[in-house]
Amino acid sequence: xxxxxxxxxxxxxxxxxxxxxxxxxxxxxxxxxxxxxxxxxxxxxxxxxxxxxxxxxxxxxxxxxxxxxxxxxxxxxxxxxxxxxxxxxxxxxxxxxxxxxxxxxxxxxxxxxxxxxxxxxxxxxxxxxxxxxxxxxxxxxxxxxxxxxxxxxxxxxxxxxxxxxxxxxxxxxxxxxxxxxxxxxxxxxxxxxxxxxxxxxxxxxxxxxxxxxxxxxxxxxxxxxxxxxxxxxxxxxxxxxxxxxxxxxxxxxxxxxxxxxxxxxxxxxxxxxxxxxxxxxxxxxxxxxxxxxxxxxxxxxxxxxxxxxxxxxxxxxxxxxxxxxxxxxxxxxxxxxxxxxxxxxxxxxxxxxxxxxxxxxxxxxxxxxxxxxxxxxxxxxxxxxxxxxxxxxxxxxxxxxxxxxxxxxxxxxxxxxxxxxxxxxxxxxxxxxxxxxxxxxxxxxxxxxxxxxxxxxxxxxxxxxxxxxxxxxxxxxxxxxxxxxxxxxxxxxxxxxxxxxxxxxxxxxx
Amino acid sequence: xxxxxxxxxxxxxxxxxxxxxxxxxxxxxxxxxxxxxxxxxxxxxxxxxxxxxxxxxxxxxxxxxxxxxxxxxxxxxxxxxxxxxxxxxxxxxxxxxxxxxxxxxxxxxxxxxxxxxxxxxxxxxxxxxxxxxxxxxxxxxxxxxxxxxxxxxxxxxxxxxxxxxxxxxxxxxxxxxxxxxxxxxxxxxxxxxxxxxxxxxxxxxxxxxxxxxxxxxxxxxxxxxxxxxxxxxxxxxxxxxxx
Numbered sequence: 001x002x003x004x005x006x007x008x009x010x011x012x013x014x015x016x017x018x019x020x021x022x023x024x025x026x027x028x029x030x031x032x033x034x035x036x037x038x039x040x041x042x043x044x045x046x047x048x049x050x051x052x053x054x055x056x057x058x059x060x061x062x063x064x065x066x067x068x069x070x071x072x073x074x075x076x077x078x079x080x081x082x083x084x085x086x087x088x089x090x091x092x093x094x095x096x097x098x099x100x101x102x103x104x105x106x107x108x109x110x111x112x113x114x115x116x117x118x119x120x121x122x123x124x125x126x127x128x129x130x131x132x133x134x135x136x137x138x139x140x141x142x143x144x145x146x147x148x149x150x151x152x153x154x155x156x157x158x159x160x161x162x163x164x165x166x167x168x169x170x171x172x173x174x175x176x177x178x179x180x181x182x183x184x185x186x187x188x189x190x191x192x193x194x195x196x197x198x199x200x201x202x203x204x205x206x207x208x209x210x211x212x213x214x215x216x217x218x219x220x221x222x223x224x225x226x227x228x229x230x231x232x233x234x235x236x237x238x239x240x241x242x243x244x245x246x247x248x249x250x251x252x253x254x255x256x257x258x259x260x261x262x263x264x265x266x267x268x269x270x271x272x273x274x275x276x277x278x279x280x281x282x283x284x285x286x287x288x289x290x291x292x293x294x295x296x297x298x299x300x301x302x303x304x305x306x307x308x309x310x311x312x313x314x315x316x317x318x319x320x321x322x323x324x325x326x327x328x329x330x331x332x333x334x335x336x337x338x339x340x341x342x343x344x345x346x347x348x349x350x351x352x353x354x355x356x357x358x359x360x361x362x363x364x365x366x367x368x369x370x371x372x373x374x375x376x377x378x379x380x381x382x383x384x385x386x387x388x389x390x391x392x393x394x395x396x397x398x399x400x401x402x403x404x405x406x407x408x409x410x411x412x413x414x415x416x417x418x419x420x421x422x423x424x425x426x427x428x429x430x431x432x433x434x435x436x437x438x439x440x441x442x443x444x445x446x447x448x449x450x451x452x453x454x455x456x457x458x459x460x461x462x463x464x465x466x467x468x469x470x471x472x473x474x475x476x477x478x479x480x481x482x483x484x485x486x487x488x489x490x491x492x493x494x495x496x497x498x499x500x501x502x503x504x505x506x507x508x509x510x
Numbered sequence: 511x512x513x514x515x516x517x518x519x520x521x522x523x524x525x526x527x528x529x530x531x532x533x534x535x536x537x538x539x540x541x542x543x544x545x546x547x548x549x550x551x552x553x554x555x556x557x558x559x560x561x562x563x564x565x566x567x568x569x570x571x572x573x574x575x576x577x578x579x580x581x582x583x584x585x586x587x588x589x590x591x592x593x594x595x596x597x598x599x600x601x602x603x604x605x606x607x608x609x610x611x612x613x614x615x616x617x618x619x620x621x622x623x624x625x626x627x628x629x630x631x632x633x634x635x636x637x638x639x640x641x642x643x644x645x646x647x648x649x650x651x652x653x654x655x656x657x658x659x660x661x662x663x664x665x666x667x668x669x670x671x672x673x674x675x676x677x678x679x680x681x682x683x684x685x686x687x688x689x690x691x692x693x694x695x696x697x698x699x700x701x702x703x704x705x706x707x708x709x710x711x712x713x714x715x716x717x718x719x720x721x722x723x724x725x726x727x728x729x730x731x732x733x734x735x736x737x738x739x740x741x742x743x744x745x746x747x748x749x750x751x752x753x
Contacts, residue, residue, distance in 0.1 A: 020641045065746055067545040068729045074536070075724030078651050079586065080636065080643035081578035095645045104646070116716045117650070125717075126648040149730075152551045154578035156568070156586075157721055158730035160549065284546065288750060320548045320737045324747070332741035336751055349738050389551055392735055397553035397560075425553060426577075 166282025237309025253497025432478030532715025589629025
């Protein structure tokens with residue numbers, strides 16, 4: 001870890017809300033996408049000539065297409081309930097990182113062009129024209145929102161800043177002012193099939209290597225099949241699982257679960273990515289195109305079930321949007337939906353989360369574990385924002401909190417929750433979600449992680465916690481990078497299936 | 511007929527029309543705009559009944575605000591609850607005979623205006639004392655509080671400082687509702703009170719007061735959490751499938 005060029009916040013035992021420090025993060029600007037990156041995914045290469053008119057036109061278009069955008073821009077009363085809820089404000093003190101102020105960047109322009117009060121009394125309501133300065137502020141601060149929805153939990157009208165951020169990014173992309181990191185990745189998944197740009201043969205090599213590793217470690221011939229037609233389950237997982245640490249440990253965990261349960265499964269090179277960065281830029285068609293790859297792979301391979309690996313925003317898109325976008329789910333009565341429904345086994349939810357799958361197998365005793373294998377670990381669990389506030393697991397509301405924790409407690413002996421106001425629906429973002437997991441935003445990522453680090457530090461002090469489990473590829477990558485800034489070991493973070501992997505008995509059902 | 515009576519009668523007809531058609535227009539706009547994706551803030555209810563309960567808790571108890579900040583909740587709830595009582599109490603000037611329920615709340619409604627004032631004062635104080643809230647406050651945020659406070663204080667003045675001809679007022683109001691003009695008592699506090707109330711009605715559809723109808727259309731609160739069981743496709747999104 002290179003010496004930081006900024007001050008790492010000090011952790012406190014009791015979190016404090018900082019004083020407002022105007023402009024504290026105004027210097028932080030994520031790299032702008034090049035013309036090649038923009039054009040590859042259908043956006044203008046650079047800022048278009050009549051960008052102001054085009055931006056307002058796009059805003060009008062979104063106001064007609066998204067009820068959330070329209071209602072949320074009208075209903076805010078500036079009550080201040082959200083002002084101390086964003087991890088980026090708590091970590092930086094920059095007032096534009098307060099959700100309401102972030103929304104107001106767009107709201108002020110909306111008022112100027114689309115409301116009576118803003119057209120005729122702009123000063124009174126703070127309405128503003130879309131000047132170059134305002135546009136640059138949009139770029140700067142909408143790329144400092146991880147779309148984690150924590151503010152929406154506390155808003156009396158349920159205003160979700162993520163919806164405004166997505167709208168703003170959609171407008172920025174449409175006039176040629178996109179972000180490099182996110183848009184480059186969208187290009188890769190559309191061209192190659194995953195966010196890392198890992199081609200099929202390389203993926204095959206990687207999986208073979210992992211099979212050899214597991215065999216050497218355990219003596220069990222655990223398979224990692226690729227493109228296997230007729231398999232029962234298609235596993236769609238974030239591509240980081242194929243080579244990043246600690247992600248790959250969870251991939252090994254999934255493979256061991258399938259092996260021990262005796263259920264045939266396969267990965268797909270065509271859909272070798274659960275992540276869907278189309279969500280981050282709020283572009284429906286992009287998100288749909290990426291989701292359609294999973295549908296195509298499922299039809300091609302003839303699988304009966306679709307299971308999604310450990311990834312937060314991917315699970316949001318899968319759980320909440322796949323049925324809408326790609327007909328992966330139940331209840332559709334159009335030919336497009338019916339085609340896939342007829343193939344999938346209706347006894348299982350589509351899609352299903354790997355935790356729902358493993359939880360069920362553990363509860364029914366189909367797979368067995370040796371809990372003591374995890375005794376060297378004292379574990380806590382970080383709820384990932386998209387799982388916590390934008391999806392569900394199991395049959396009951398809040399299952400997304402219960403199921404992962406039950407798995408941990410079934411495979412390990414030492415577990416402690418972090419403070420109640422930092423978990424479940426109040427969980428803090430890791431600081432790297434929403435398309436911000438890039439080195440050019442390192443200062444923001446480190447500072448934004450402060451609330452989570454403080455909560456973690458408290459259980460480290462009180463209970464000697466040495467492992468923070470989470471089920472999100474972005475959380476894992478972000479924490480691996482950020483933990484050392486706060487004096488923790490980077491290996492403290494890992495997946496739930498890493499824990500399952502440690503404890504599972506592979507010979508039980510042989 | 512006195513000029514002032516004609517002016518106020520016209521004002522109230524205009525204000526009512528603007529309020530009804532303005533809010534109606536906005537609500538129509540919210541209702542016809544599709545919500546193409548399922549975005550309830552989870553954990554969310556999995557049934558329609560559950561959503562109705564969630565919305566009821568939000569509207570009647572300000573559940574989310576309670577989770578967010580206790581001070582704003584206390585002042586906000588005090589103001590809104592007092593306002594509801596005061597509004598109900600004012601029904602008696604628009605009906606003859608007066609409903610039993612309106613008679614029953616009369617003793618409470620009498621004092622509710624003090625609750626309004628206290629709530630508004632607390633909410634306004636936050637806009638000066640809390641640096642974060644001070645930062646986000648616009649001129650219109652302050653003026654809205656001033657307007658509401660002035661309405662409450664002018665109302666209280668008629669009760670405790672210079673009582674107005676309440677029977678004359680009721681005759682005027684009942685007349686308005688039957689499209690007949692009766693003279694309005696020309697009392698300064700009443701003039702102020704009615705003018706401010708009419709202003710509030712006119713401002714409603716073009717201001718942040720739209721939070722009242724808006725909350726019912728908030729997708730993060732009014733959607734059922736069942737995307738795996740039901741397929742939703744907005745009309746504009748369905749066209750993508752025909753390509």
